[in-house]
Amino acid sequence: MNIVRQEFKMTYKSLIYYTIGMLATGYIFLIFFKSFAQDTEMLNKLLSNFPPEFKAAFGFADVNLSEISGYLSFIFGYIVLFGAVYGMKLGISILSEETRVKTADFLLSKPVKRLHVASSKLAAIFICLILQNVLLYALILPAASAAADGDLNIKIYSLFSFSVFLVQIFFVGTGMLISVLVKKLKSVMPLTLAVVFMFFIIELINQSLLDEKLTYLTPFSYFKGSDIISATGYDPKYLAIDIAVFIVFTLLSLMIYRKKDIRAV
Amino acid sequence: MNIFLRELKTNAKSLIIWCLGMIFLIYAGMVKYSAFSKTGDAVNEFMSQIPDSMKTVLGIGNGTDVTSVAVFYSMFFLFFMLLAAVHSCMLGALIISKEERDKTADFLFVKPIRRSRAISSKILAAIINIAVLNAVTYAVSVISVEKHNTGSSLAVPVLMITSALFVLQVLFLGVGLLFGALAKNSKVATSAATSIILGTFILKVIIDMNNDVKAIEFLSPFRYFKADEVMFDRSIDIGYVLVSAAVVLLCAAGTYIFFQKRDLRN
Amino acid sequence: MQNLIEIKNLTKYYGKSRGIIDVSFDVLEGEIFGFIGPNGAGKSTTIRILLSLIYPTGGSASIFGKDCVKYGHEIRKDIGYLPSEVFYYDDMKVIDLLKYSASFYGKPDMIRLKYLAEIMELDLKRKIDDLSYGNKKKVGIVQGLLHSPKLIILDEPTGGLDPLMQQRFFQLIREENAKGSTVLFSSHILPEVQKLCTRVGIIQEGRIIEVADISAMRNTTYKKIKLEFKNEISGELDTMEGINDVKRHEREISFLYKGDINNVIRLVSHSDMNNITIEEPDLEEIFMHYYNKED
Numbered sequence: 001m002n003i004v005r006q007e008f009k010m011t012y013k014s015l016i017y018y019t020i021g022m023l024a025t026g027y028i029f030l031i032f033f034k035s036f037a038q039d040t041e042m043l044n045k046l047l048s049n050f051p052p053e054f055k056a057a058f059g060f061a062d063v064n065l066s067e068i069s070g071y072l073s074f075i076f077g078y079i080v081l082f083g084a085v086y087g088m089k090l091g092i093s094i095l096s097e098e099t100r101v102k103t104a105d106f107l108l109s110k111p112v113k114r115l116h117v118a119s120s121k122l123a124a125i126f127i128c129l130i131l132q133n134v135l136l137y138a139l140i141l142p143a144a145s146a147a148a149d150g151d152l153n154i155k156i157y158s159l160f161s162f163s164v165f166l167v168q169i170f171f172v173g174t175g176m177l178i179s180v181l182v183k184k185l186k187s188v189m190p191l192t193l194a195v196v197f198m199f200f201i202i203e204l205i206n207q208s209l210l211d212e213k214l215t216y217l218t219p220f221s222y223f224k225g226s227d228i229i230s231a232t233g234y235d236p237k238y239l240a241i242d243i244a245v246f247i248v249f250t251l252l253s254l255m256i257y258r259k260k261d262i263r264a265v
Numbered sequence: 266m267n268i269f270l271r272e273l274k275t276n277a278k279s280l281i282i283w284c285l286g287m288i289f290l291i292y293a294g295m296v297k298y299s300a301f302s303k304t305g306d307a308v309n310e311f312m313s314q315i316p317d318s319m320k321t322v323l324g325i326g327n328g329t330d331v332t333s334v335a336v337f338y339s340m341f342f343l344f345f346m347l348l349a350a351v352h353s354c355m356l357g358a359l360i361i362s363k364e365e366r367d368k369t370a371d372f373l374f375v376k377p378i379r380r381s382r383a384i385s386s387k388i389l390a391a392i393i394n395i396a397v398l399n400a401v402t403y404a405v406s407v408i409s410v411e412k413h414n415t416g417s418s419l420a421v422p423v424l425m426i427t428s429a430l431f432v433l434q435v436l437f438l439g440v441g442l443l444f445g446a447l448a449k450n451s452k453v454a455t456s457a458a459t460s461i462i463l464g465t466f467i468l469k470v471i472i473d474m475n476n477d478v479k480a481i482e483f484l485s486p487f488r489y490f491k492a493d494e495v496m497f498d499r500s501i502d503i504g505y506v507l508v509s510a511a512v513v514l515l516c517a518a519g520t521y522i523f524f525q526k527r528d529l530r531n
Numbered sequence: 532m533q534n535l536i537e538i539k540n541l542t543k544y545y546g547k548s549r550g551i552i553d554v555s556f557d558v559l560e561g562e563i564f565g566f567i568g569p570n571g572a573g574k575s576t577t578i579r580i581l582l583s584l585i586y587p588t589g590g591s592a593s594i595f596g597k598d599c600v601k602y603g604h605e606i607r608k609d610i611g612y613l614p615s616e617v618f619y620y621d622d623m624k625v626i627d628l629l630k631y632s633a634s635f636y637g638k639p640d641m642i643r644l645k646y647l648a649e650i651m652e653l654d655l656k657r658k659i660d661d662l663s664y665g666n667k668k669k670v671g672i673v674q675g676l677l678h679s680p681k682l683i684i685l686d687e688p689t690g691g692l693d694p695l696m697q698q699r700f701f702q703l704i705r706e707e708n709a710k711g712s713t714v715l716f717s718s719h720i721l722p723e724v725q726k727l728c729t730r731v732g733i734i735q736e737g738r739i740i741e742v743a744d745i746s747a748m749r750n751t752t753y754k755k756i757k758l759e760f761k762n763e764i765s766g767e768l769d770t771m772e773g774i775n776d777v778k779r780h781e782r783e784i785s786f787l788y789k790g791d792i793n794n795v796i797r798l799v800s801h802s803d804m805n806n807i808t809i810e811e812p813d814l815e816e817i818f819m820h821y822y823n824k825e826d
Contacts, residue, residue, distance in 0.1 A: 021460070028467075028471060029471070032471070036475065078467060081463075085459065085463065187355075187451060187452075188452075188455070189355065189455035189458065189459050190359065193459060194286070194351055197347050197348060197351055198290075200347070202293075204344065205293070208340060214297075267634040267635065271620075275620070367618060367621075369619060371612075371614045372632070372674075374583075374584055375582045375584065375612045376635035376636075377636065378604050378607075378635060382604075526586065528545075529585060531614065
């Protein structure tokens with residue numbers, strides 16, 4: 001418990017900053033909803049008989065942005081991006097933090113197993129992520145329902161909101177694996193942003209091309225707004241991949257971390 | 266000269282990785298293009314049936330072949346901007362702040378040189394780094410675009426677009442340098458760089474969908490240059506080049522001033 | 532002799548917390564000046580200001596007659612510095628680092644480099660990253676002395692060196708000093724300072740509390756006196772002036788004494804004594820005395 005507490009203390013500040021960033025993004029987009037919906041309605045009529053490939057290639061969303069659920073899927077696309085950066089940052093940080101700030105000798109010479117250290121840190125991450133997601137869910141909900149004039153499908157909203165967490169655990173696992181594989185990690189953020197944006201760009205390409213194969217590659221495509229809206233649920237295939245990636249990468253990281261040589265200061 | 270060479274050497278490995286990332290991106294995009302261009306015939310046929318007035322509403326120029334490689338490639342500009350912003354902003358923030366992070370400040374800054382000279386060498390090395398990334402982007406783009414190109418050569422439009430990219434790279438480098446000089450450590454510097462990149466990117470999306478707030482466009486570098494204007498009209502918005510130049514000069518001046526006054530930690 | 536370092540009313544605050552307050556002292560050309568004080572007293576702060584790594588809040592410091600803040604880069608041409616903790620670019624080999632370091636002072640003197648490395652038994656081909664703490668320290672020593680600096684600044688330099696290496700290191704410092712280099716030697720290990728230095732400055736809680744010749748400090752100020760009485764310890768001792776750091780053990784008493792020695796002799800002449808020893812105190816005892824005075 002002491003490690004969990006210490007870990008949480010060290011990271012709660014960035015939790016606040018990221019959560020504020022995500023909330024602000026959500027609010028700002030929601031403010032624009034009404035005026036945007038009116039503009040889009042006309043365009044939608046115009047586009048209604050265009051082939052989907054065409055719409056995709058020109059960056060028109062495959063959801064109806066003049067409806068609140070479509071618009072929310074668009075908003076959460078960006079909230080998920082923020083959340084992914086946060087998740088990746090946490091994932092890369094935790095197992096490498098001690099060697100970076102040279103406290104590894106302190107912590108790992110204590111009478112605890114490495115596995116205990118790692119799982120405590122993982123627990124701290126989960127506390128952060130759950131806290132963040134609960135806050136997001138609770139604080140964006142009133143704004144969304146106000147923007148929708150009460151015409152909000154709570155189930156669909158919840159699915160969008162929960163997808164933030166699902167994408168985050170993908171990046172936590174990936175980040176942890178990267179951090180135990182890289183020999184010497186000096187700065188977290190450059191690596192975090194590079195990897196997350198790489199995945200995000202693949203998603204952007206995918207949005208224009210609608211290629212099923214690309215969808216497997218990037219968690220940003222796993223919980224697509226159009227699918228959630230039409231099926232009122234996640235595609236079980238991608239949900240399974242997402243969770244599997246998290247579990248496999250995490251277990252792999254823990255196994256490597258257990259045997260890893262800790263460098264002297 | 267010694268610091269300059271040293272910086273080139275230490276950054277060489279990460280530069281290679283960044284270049285490989287860029288090459289992968291362009292390559293993957295082009296592979297996708299060849300698949301897209303096949304289904305694209307149907308789109309083109311459909312396009313010919315749309316009345317011209319509607320095309321104008323949609324912002325599609327008359328006679329534009331939407332499946333041409335040039336149109337497809339112009340989509341890449343956003344990706345380039347995102348990657349280049351991360352690369353140059355982080356490079357700027359770290360090249361200044363890493364001596365303290367690695368505790369080598371007590372080595373380097375007790376040498377008989379002015380701090381400003383060390384900064385100049387570092388900035389020069391950083392500019393070489395972003396120029397290499399830019400040149401690689403250009404070369405790989407031209408090679409892969411020309412392979413699919415059926416019309417006139419695209420070497421010049423691609424050059425235009427990578428030039429615009431270079432302006433943004435320098436801009437983000439400048440911002441990163443200033444963060445490096447101002448922040449209390451490299452962690453804060455890179456976090457500040459992160460929030461600037463994410464913040465200005467979100468701002469770009471907001472302005473994209475809401476023209477009412479176009480007045481604050483100058484706040485987001487991702488909005489400075491539009492791919493289609495740069496590539497097809499061959500015009501780079503001089504106003505924003507000047508804005509970028511002004512920001513970079515201010516940032517550079519700030520970097521020298523604040524770093525000179527800085528208490529170096531050990 | 533000329534003043535090589537002049538420090539006047541130097542003050543440094545880190546935000547609200549104290550670095551050093553009103554520090555003034557001079558280091559003469561050609562001497563080995565010891566700078567002693569407990570952890571956190573302000574030794575490193577003072578040294579880092581001299582090197583213009585940090586800037587003073589008040590007061591001034593000059594080296595070779597030039598102000599440290601204004602002419603830092605010129606001054607540093609003739610300074611060799613060994614920090615208390617050594618960190619170098621760990622992707623470099625030892626030889627690369629030494630050459631890189633030398634490149635800031637003109638052409639590297641390879642003969643001298645080899646000579647120094649040999650004395651310190653330093654393997655030039657190894658990677659910095661793989662070196663032990665002590666070996667990194669050796670890199671620091673060679674790196675600091677390579678350009679034959681006029682002023683050598685050592686900040687707690689011996690940590691991590693084995694006794695043999697310490698000895699060689701001190702020998703090197705003495706050689707450099709004999710050739711004309713001035714040395715500022717900061718330490719909290721007093722026997723070291725005693726061995727090497729001619730003068731010392733004592734710093735405590737950010738303030739200089741004494742600057743003196745080592746010999747003068749020992750000879751003229753304090754005597755370490757131990758008295759063994761046959762019967763009871765003479766009660767008059769309790770009222771005597773100039774006694775410090777008193778330790779009693781049954782019929783024995785020991786203390787540091789500053790004042791007229793005849794007072795002590797007169798006192799013991801009234802009592803039956805088993806033994807009397809009068810010694811020069813070592814620096815450590817004087818030092819402890821300074822600490823206690825503040826309490």
